[in-house]
Amino acid sequence: xxxxxxxxxxxxxxxxxxxxxxxxxxxxxxxxxxxxxxxxxxxxxxxxxxxxxxxxxxxxxxxxxxxxxxxxxxxxxxxxxxxxxxxxxxxxxxxxxxxxxxxxxxxxxxxxxxxxxxxxxxxxxxxxxxxxxxxxxxxxxxxxxxxxxxxxxxxxxxxxxxxxxxxxxxxxxxxxxxxxxxxxxxxxxxxxxxxxxxxxxxxxxxxxxxxxxxxxxxxxxxxxxxxxxxxxxxxxx
Ligand SMILES: NC(=O)c1ccc[n+]([C@@H]2O[C@H](COP(=O)([O-])OP(=O)(O)OC[C@H]3O[C@@H](n4cnc5c(N)ncnc54)[C@H](OP(=O)(O)O)[C@@H]3O)[C@@H](O)[C@H]2O)c1
Numbered sequence: 001x002x003x004x005x006x007x008x009x010x011x012x013x014x015x016x017x018x019x020x021x022x023x024x025x026x027x028x029x030x031x032x033x034x035x036x037x038x039x040x041x042x043x044x045x046x047x048x049x050x051x052x053x054x055x056x057x058x059x060x061x062x063x064x065x066x067x068x069x070x071x072x073x074x075x076x077x078x079x080x081x082x083x084x085x086x087x088x089x090x091x092x093x094x095x096x097x098x099x100x101x102x103x104x105x106x107x108x109x110x111x112x113x114x115x116x117x118x119x120x121x122x123x124x125x126x127x128x129x130x131x132x133x134x135x136x137x138x139x140x141x142x143x144x145x146x147x148x149x150x151x152x153x154x155x156x157x158x159x160x161x162x163x164x165x166x167x168x169x170x171x172x173x174x175x176x177x178x179x180x181x182x183x184x185x186x187x188x189x190x191x192x193x194x195x196x197x198x199x200x201x202x203x204x205x206x207x208x209x210x211x212x213x214x215x216x217x218x219x220x221x222x223x224x225x226x227x228x229x230x231x232x233x234x235x236x237x
Contacts (some may be wrong), residue, residue: 003221004123006031006074010067012111013080014041014048017176018128021213022077029217034066034073037080053080053107054099063114074123075220076115078108081128081146083178086139086186086194097142104146105153112157122164124220127154129168129231137193139186151231158229165224170233171216173197173206 009026013019014035023043026033032046041048051062067073084100085092108127115122132140133147154168173179183201188194200206207215215234222237 003218004074005029006123006217008032008046008070008073009034009075009077010073011035011077011079012053012108013037014043014045015039017178017209018171018174018212018216019077019079021174021209021211022079022216024210025213025217026075031074034070036062036066053103056102056106056110059107059110060114063111067114067118067120070120072121072123073115076111076122076125077216078111078125078127080104080107082143083181084142086182086191087141088139089141092141097145100142100146101149104143105149108150108153112160116160122161124224125154125157125161125164125166126216126220126223127166127168129154129170131170131172131233131235133168133170133231135193137191139191139193154231155229161228165228167223167226167228168231169216169219169223170231170235171212172233172235173200174212175201175206175208179206 009031011019011022014023015037023033023041034047035041036049036051038052040050047066049062049066051058081104082100084096127150129150130147132144133151151168154166158166182194183198186194219237
């Protein structure tokens, strides 16, 4: 059954990886796509603002500029995220894990608050989470904590978007800069959970960003059928 037509969308983290794939796939469907990131989207889009999501004060003005004149977004994807270091908890630097919380969780607050304050109608909200939100494997450090917090952030905000299905969604493995980092930089002997990721590279278990983006877009209708606020792993949907 065909899903709802997406005419307008907002995608955070549109410069690379999954966010860029989503932007491309949505554009291919004819959607006007708005987005933000630090380095900018390499695709021509309806609106693109460069902003550092770690700089909380800069986000609201960026949203004002980005969505000037926009009354409705059929889809919002809170995708921007940082991995940080794979490390034990005792090695984790507090400043670094705070930055992960800022970008992966709290940056989404001024974004959603702007949508609410401006009364922009939103058809569906997806926050890109991770299996790391629940797996608790050794080494996932601040990233796991930030994604677990993101899941609860979504559950709480879902009450404030009563007309809008809102979910946190683990996309499964996607071959992006994050996986490039994991495949090259990390000591797999020390962090065994990473072995599976390295082995998945180049196989169907780790699609490229465009393929993974299309899988997410194809899942939106099934996601909407699940009670709002929930965390969903695309691999189990
Ligand atoms: N790849 C996977 O296997 C996988 C698995 C599960 C979940 N995820 C999640 O998927 C999402 C996308 O990740 P990806 O794999 O596509 O990695 P990626 O290629 O590194 O993309 C991350 C995106 O987030 C943006 N971003 C990061 N920090 C930012 C900041 N301070 N301000 C503004 N934008 C920022 C980046 O843009 P700039 O650098 O230009 O700012 C980029 O567009 C993340 O939430 C990640 O946790 C990925």
